Amino acid sequence: MDEGAIDISVVGTVTEPNDVYAFVVGPGHEDRAALERARLFELPVDRLVRFRLVHLRASLVDGDLGRLASELCVDPVGGWWELATSLHQAAPGEDDLLIETGLRPGVTDREGAELVRASAQLGLGVQAATIGTRWIVSGSLSELQVVQLAERVLHNDVIERWAPEHLEPSFVGSISGAPATQSVTVRGLDADGLAEVNSARRLGLDPEEMQVISHHYADLGRDPTDAELETLAQTWSEHCAHKTFRAHISVTEADGSTTEVDGLLKSYLRAATDRIDAPWVRSAFVDNAGIVQFDDDFDIALKAETHNHPSALEPFGGANTGVGGVVRDILGVSAKPISVSDILCFGPEDTEPRSLPDGVLHPKRVREGVIAGVGDYGNKIGVPNIAGAIVHDPRYTTTPLVFAGCIGLLPTGSNPTNAQAGDSIVVLGGAVGRDGVGGATFSSQTMGVETADVAGSSVQIGDPIVEKGLIDVVLEARDAKLYSAITDCGAGGLSSAVGEMAEELGARVDLALVPRKYSGLAPWEVWLSEAQERMVMAVPDPAPLIELAKRWSVDSAVIGTFTGEGRLVVVDGDDTVIDISCDFLHEGRPKRQMTATISAPEHVEATAAALENVDPMGDLLKILAHPSVRSNEDVVRTFDHEIMGGTVVRPYGGPHGDGPADGTTQIPPGTTSGRAMTIGIGINALMGDLDSYAMAWSVIDEAIRNAVLGGANPDQLSLLDNFAWGKPTNPETLGQIVAACRACHDAALHFNAPFVSGKDSLYNEFVRPDGTPDPVAPTLVITAVGLVDNPAGVPLTGAVRPGNEVWLVGPAAGALGGSHYEAVHPAIELGEGGAVAQPNTDALDTHRAVAEAIANGIVESGHDLAEGGLAVAAAEWAFAGRVGLTLDSAEITNDPHVLFGEGPTRYLLEVDPANSGSVEAIPGARRIGSVVDSDTVTVGPMSVTLADIETAYRGHIR
Amino acid sequence: MSRPKVLIPIALGTNRDADLADAFRLAGADPETVPIADLRNGVRQMADYQILAVPGGFSYGDALGAGRLLGLDLIGWFGDQLRDAVAAGKPIFGVCNGFQALVRTGLLPGDSGTASTLAENESERFECRWVTLNPSPASVWTAELTEPLRCPVAHGEGQFVSGNLQGLTERDGVVLRYSSGGYPNNPNGSAGDVAGVTDATGMILGLMPHPENHVHSWQDPLRGRTPGGNCLPLFQAGVRAA
Structure with a gap:
């Protein structure tokens, strides 16, 4: 059995053929961007015209289809529709080709869902709808070139499907025979046996960690369930546990001496913040986001995240959910998101397409998709995107980087963090599907040729409209003091969110109460699914919260309670899925032992x-x-x-609005002190390999310069760090990270500017088919946030x-x-x-x-x-x-x-x-x-x- | 005089309601944002308000075309009240997604037998930039404006397409035009540089740009080079007409 390869296409079911309708909506539009991409791959395409393709499963009578199409789908000026099979207006010319593309069943399809809802409003019985695309392709392509066009230009296999001619309608149904919880043998296995389990399930655990798990369960006298093993893998992943930044590191210095470092986070980043002990810092490194004072009435919450691995595979969806995730981090400390930022690193746009290894999207396509994804999410949730940067370098070709930041505003002291035994566990937002299973373990591993094949289920499309509703509900619930603790559902889904909240108290959850998109999911999938746009709360009295969510059209469910018993117990109806001690889950991971080598920086004087x-x-x-x-x-x-x-x-100013600004400045909506905040960003892709200590100082100085020009008071700055490096198990790579952390420490102390939150993204390394690693440019992004007393004087x-x-x-x-x-x-x-x-x-x-x-x-x-x-x-x-x-x-x-x-x-x-x-x-x-x-x-x-x-x-x- | 009440309806995905409320408050009115569900079940009635202002955003995620589903809601759940408000001569305002929705309801431009729509921008992308709008006085909202308005646009579907632009122009239905010179002054490629239109009575104004984002002096990107805040008179005129 191959649990690693989760194929969401099995979700599609065949329905009665007479229930299914397919029609095309015109007029068509020439897609110039797609044409440009096709030419990049030297495909002989002259013209690409796209039409909207609508698939319905419905019970309609005569005239209903025409009414639905014309009232809901066709534009009143110049629009028309025809059955997909009629090929009258949306038809290929004599030498043209017809290709149809559509989302895979189960991928978020907001338009399809709205079409179902609106049809009901018109009194029409539509059960399911999906919106796809018909392409009319002009050009003389060979059969192979048609496949290349479809796969490299017109669709992305991770979330979409395609067919030459007509695409068969396919809708989310259910999988018959939902798999039950299984136990996975780990007791008594030798190192090779454990390695096999580790790789077959794509757990991404260290060999020492597999040993500890094996011994733990041997002591318990049973094997773990699949859900327990997956929960441990998520909780102990690099993504969630920051194992490298918490590891014990033996550092060989440039002069050959050895230094022992007991955790980069503790020794450098957090150490600097603790020593500075800034009075304006309310909370640093402990929550979803750092919180600092804004004025007498308000605090601001700061966070910057990375979403690199998903963006490499599905640029739009990866960047889209990257923004959605960091906005939820801010919401996870009860703050209203008031600005987003984006720092994007791509390969050169003129990269020779044939030089790209299989499984790597062309930088142009990555760039297009990421930018569209960032814009789509921010624009639709209605949060201004006021700061960012774009960097191009060949070392981002196989591993593009996407950093998304968010700032939030909250009344001073309004984020409750006191969950009590007996509080209900309430999940707000989207239902669970098979998409997005295993994101934390996936993003903690290097990528290779086969990654795109297996990772489909780890990449999702966001639904910003749902998140907008979530924001409204959370802020109203906060002001009404309806919850005692809150966190977001990010990587690892409920396993991370509930697992972390229950670290002290313990919890009991019944998966049967978790809303699902469709039936047929294995219990561990429900528990780990990263369905986007969800928050988890500890709630003393759920009734008013459920009522509030209903008014804002946001789904909610009570799924369990915090017990105070120190165990994480998950059941699915009558079946026990997980029964594990919180202590082992959170403290049982063996500390990683790592080695780092620091090379002498290259200081060569210029030659004449x-x-x-x-x-x-x-x-x-x-x-x-x-x-x-x-x-x-x-x-x-x-x-x-x-x-x-x-x-x-x-970001751009001057009399023509086209000159680059340095710091960008905003008066937070709803504040009355007249004060503003400003954001300065520093990033450099070129210095890190030569001298990562100097590079880190340099980008901190740059971020501060930008903030100062945005009007900041340099004596009340707060910093965010984002590390993106290759494989830290390579001692040279880890040496660079150690040096950069030391610079962060030294610079923070010099500037008296504390780090309040950060994120490390490691394993940004593509392994080429011949085994050569292709590591990312060592990249540190620093965001400096400052306060501006006189915005008019900037x-x-x-x-x-x-x-x-x-x-x-x-x-x-x-x-x-x-x-x-x-x-x-x-x-x-x-x-x-x-x-x-x-x-x-x-x-x-x-x-x-x-x-x-x-x-x-x-x-x-x-x-x-x-x-x-x-x-x-x-x-x-x-x-x-x-x-x-x-x-x-x-x-x-x-x-x-x-x-x-x-x-x-x-x-x-x-x-x-x-x-x-x-x-x-x-x-x-x-x-x-x-x-x-x-x-x-x-x-x-x-x-x-x-x-x-x-x-x-x-x-x-x- | 008491402050007129402004009904600001919001659907899932509406997001510039607070900006619009801020502008009306500053202009001397008393705005209230109301979830569309409250209109559907009668918790709120247009009869209790003097102004209707439909805000910007991405109602229902722009699914099936920007403003289409919000327009369907307004007609389906709120149509009689809407017609009563028009008949009573109440000022009505629709901005960006709100304008798109009012066009979908047929209230704007409101000339029978002629369909209009807001199509995808000619640039085929979302455009956020400041524009200059030249007013003409055929609407109560614009009648007393003495200088071109400056404010941002932020939309992907703002190209005004009319089945009868000539007729609309002849009856002075176009009351706000982008300063000429093509893109980017006209950010979406609307024929005739149409930015805002009014109905035959002059009481209903719909526009793509966001005057609600330029009512404070510090919002002006030309900080220090102009006095700033020059869109406030538009809202004050609407409030006076209520």
Whole structure:
């Protein structure tokens, strides 16, 4: 029996043929994006036209179908419908092909569900409906090319199915003969036997952990049930237990000495937060999200998550549920979600398709899907997306990264965390299906060619409309004090949510009470399903909560009680599914022992040859057009960053709304103190391999610079960390992680800025068919959140007024090692461009002084020096404000270290000449030039026009 | 004078109701958001309100076309009250998804025999950006506006398509137009730069952009370069007409 491969297609059942209808809705639309993708794969396609395809299972009489189609599906202007078989209007031409695609049964289908609901409103008896797509393909394709077109361009096998010609309607039915709970033999097995169980069930456990489980059950005198084993695997997964960040690590230092580290989280991240002991931190690292003080009445909750593995397989669904998940984390501390952010890392868009291993989607398709998924969820739940970044690097081709952040607002002290024995366990939200089983164990393993085949059930499509309703119910329940504790149902489903809440008390759950999408699920599947959009609460008196949920059209169910007996007991009617001690579940995992090796950072001085033939203008335009530097305005415009009406500084600003902002700033809706919050983000894909300690300092400094320019007070910052690395069982990889954690610790103490929440995503490594690992670029994302006392005084985006002075804060020259200058000069090998920018351990005084100048209202605009250094910052800043700049002080030379070098704690500030005396107080600040009334940006010996900058920076935007 | 009451109906997926309520409150009215179920079962009645304002969002996830299912709800559960409100000359406002729903009900543009729709943006994607709207005075909502409005759009299906744009234009039914120059000033490709339309009585206004998101000075992205908050007069006019 192969429990690993869960195929949701078995859910589909055959129905009576005379009950089933299929029709097509026109007019068709040319799909230019799909055509572009087809051409990427060199498929000879001239034109792709899509129509909506509707499948119904219904009891209809004469005329009903026409009424349903025209009143619910057809647009009143120019729309029409016809039976799928009639092939009259939605028909292929003589040389055209017809392909139909549709969702697999059981995948979230909001439109289909709404069609059923609306049909009932019209008095029509529709039992089930699904919406798919008919494609008319023009072009002369071979049979093989048709298959390639369907599989690589038109559909994703993880959630969809396809057929040449007509797709047979298929609906969610039930599986006959629901499997019962089974026991799994682990007692008495040797290491090989245990390894076999581990791999057959895709548990992702360490050999030592399998041994401990085997011994535990030997002591109990029985074998575990399948549900117990799966629950242990989920609870002990890297995703839930952060085994690497809690492991004991023997570190071989660069000088050959050895250091013992008892947990990265404890020794570095949490240690820094504890030592800082900031009075504004309400809670850090203990809950779904960190909580910090906002003003006298409100706190804000902060969280950033990763959703990398699912996004690699099904970009839309992965990113979609990534946003949904982090929003629920915020809801899980009783806060109202008020902003989301997204940091996305993709491979190069011009990757040669034939170079991709099987099972890897093309970066263009990943990018398209992820962006659509992020936008769909945020826009539909009505939370503004106000911050983000997009980075492209070849080391994200096989392992793209998706970081989703969320900030929430809650009245001070309004998140209850005191579940009591006797409280009911209430689950709110969506019903359980076979989709999304095993996400935590799946995301804690490396991916390979076969992953897409087996992981289908681990990837889901979100339903933001349901989550919007969930938010409304939770906030009303919070204000009415209807629950004593709350958590979200994320990876691991009920097993994680109830398991964690019951850690102290113990619980008894009856799976028969859990709402299901369809019958026929094994008990362990119900227990582990990650059906999205669900929250779990401990509720003293469920009746008013159930009533409230009903009013908001949100499903709810009482599924058990917290017992106070310290055991997790799960039954399915009369059958016992799980009976395990909470102590073993949560404390029984053996601490991981790991080894790490720290390599000496590469510090190579630039060779003269590397820096010959300087073409500064060409370099500037190349860096401006680099996919990690160029404008993302086209992407940001597909995200609603205005809803809630609180946005003060948008991601793109200036008189034309197309210049990049640094920190983005928002007045939380419903607050009255006049205060705002600002978000600064730091990320760098190029430095980590050279010197991950310096990289981590650098991105923390960057996040803080951005927050300061967003108006933040640098003496009340809170930080979030997101680590994305490859396999930590590789000592070199773990060495990089150790170094980055040390930098986080040291920088947090220097800046007096505590980490309040974080997330590590490891095993971001693709194993090629020949066994070569393809690890991700070492990536640390830092989010700095600060408070803004005077939102009206935040510097403008883009330089403003000719005649003003331009001041540079920080050294004129930066480093070229791991810089974007190096990235656009393929002739310079990594490291040859010079040393990596080293941490500035005097940075806080500078940030404070800049913030003070901003608070005093003398900084009209500013921009930080980041990717591409001084020249790129000047170009972006001038373009954003549509003014010229002349930066001509003697220190601005032709040296690429000056023009393009990168390094921490550097700003450009625009100041009225009358105020220049006040900026002199900023350490290391001096005047380097002026804002001028022209269309030319002059940086030392180099000049470019605003038109040239625009072409390079945003010429790719249609 | 007492503050007029504004009924703001919300369905599953409505999400800009709080923004709309904020604008009406600031304009001197007393808004109340009401779940559509309360209209269905009669817990709330339009007779008790002086203004109807249908907010933006993704009612029912935009399933089967933006605003279609909310329009079906409004007609099916609320149709008589809606007709009474129109007959009584109460100001009615629909923004974004609310506009789409009012078009689906046939109240807007309201010319018999001519179908209108809000089709997918010409760019084939969701667009969130600030636009400038040139008003004309044929609606009570826009009659006294003295300068172009600036506010954001945030929609994927906002291209106004009319079976008879010429007729609509001739009766002054188009009361808000995007500043010309094509995309992105006109973010969705509406023919004639149509951003907002009114019915023949001038009491019903529907528009795709979000004036409710530019009623405070600090919401203006041109911070410091303009006074800001310039959409508030639109709401004040509606409140005065109630």
